[in-house]
Amino acid sequence: MVQTLEFEKPILELESKIEELRHMTSSGGVDVADEVSKLQGKVDRLLKTTYAKLTPAQKVQVARHPERPHTLDYVERLFTEFTPLAGDRRFGEDAAMISGLARFRGRACVVLGQERGHDTETRLRHNFGMVKPEGYRKAERLMLMAERFHLPVVTLVDTAGAFPGIQAEERGQSEAIAKCIETCLKVKVPIVAVVIGEGGSGGAIAIAAADRVLMLEHAIYSVISPEGCASILWRSAAQSGEAAAALRLTAQDLKEFKVIDGIVGEPYGGAHRRREETIDLVGDAIESALHELRGLDGAALLARRRQKFLDIGQSLQ
Incomplete structure (x- = not known):
């Protein structure tokens, strides 16, 4: 069962009524196909x-849905011959940043992305997608390797932000x-x-200063979380809804401001309801951009690329 959001x-x-009717059909032989079809x-x-x-x-809420497809789901479905590469050659490995060589629809590439995890075990393993310095240095290492071997880079952005712990700050x-x-x-x-x-x-833009920046229809992209913004401005996270509106963090707003280049439509009901279809749509958009x-x-x-980001500053004045 897909986790239901408040507004759903x-x-x-x-959907509960549909399940009850289907149960009646399977257990009592009652034909309720017409009623099920109407409710559906x-x-x-x-x-x-x-x-x-x-x-x-x-x-x-939709962007943070726990059953929304994450980076490893995209890697598994869109990329073949994925070979993970680990470590920043300075401190260690960071499992929050997925990185490696792969083929995207037959073309060799480097793929990077934050992985949040789907359950308690994987969330802890991947640190909820919050990358530490060694993760960003690993990403830097792989991008330089991509340049050396003339490989395109595909990045998948999905993080609440960089890891804010004191050890991360101590490591730069x-x-x-x-x-x-x-x-x-x-x-x-x-x-x-x-x-x-x-x-x-910055945890997101670290791997999103790209030639083409795309967003899923119900994704969000912002300098700060709505809760963080509300805590600063109103001293309470209770105003996070008001902050979300003020931040203009939706794909539609960011396309209007020319911060992103395109929006990838999601199937109705959001990516968490039709995961494989969403991933395929993203794959088509990546292929077109490349x-x-x-x-x-x-x-x-x-x-x-450099002019693109300079122009963003001009357009927002």
Whole structure:
């Protein structure tokens, strides 16, 4: 059973009725196919209308849904011959940052992404997708390797933010993020980034300073979480809904501001309801972006990428 969000309760009630009717059919031989079909039609219509008018606060809930596909789900379905590469050659390995060589629809590439985990065990293993300095230095190492071997880079962004612990600060968290952003902006190979869930602060942009930045329809991308913003401005996380609206963190807002280049539509009901279909849609969008970048040489890529981010500052003035 998919975990239900607060605003989905009317949908859950209809789905519960459908399950009851199906149970009656299987246990008592009662034919309720017509009634089930009618109720399923109502569910589909309600999902479409509900998800067509989500508020920013509701989009935050959808982006964080625990059953939404994460980086390893995308790697498993979209990439073949994935060979993970570990360590930053300075301190150690960071399981929050997935990284390695792979083939994307036949083309060799480097893939990077934050992994949040799906259950208690995997969330702890991957530190809830919060990357430490060694994770960003690993990403930097792989991007430089991609440049050396003329491989495109695909990044999957899904993190609440970089790990805020004191040990990470002692190991140079801010410097590691800054160097990772710098590396994104200087490597002479195509980079395509997709925000697949939550894009939080510098921890996200560290691997998203790309030639093409895409977002899933119900993903979010922001300098700070709504809860963090509300705590600073109102001294209470209770105003997080108001903060979410003020932050303009939705894909639609960011496309309007030209912070991102495109939106990948999600199946109605969100990515957590139709995971494989969502992943395939993202794969198509990545393929299209890489095809657009294929004919550009390294110098042209570098110049266009840098100008792209300079233009964002101009457009937001």
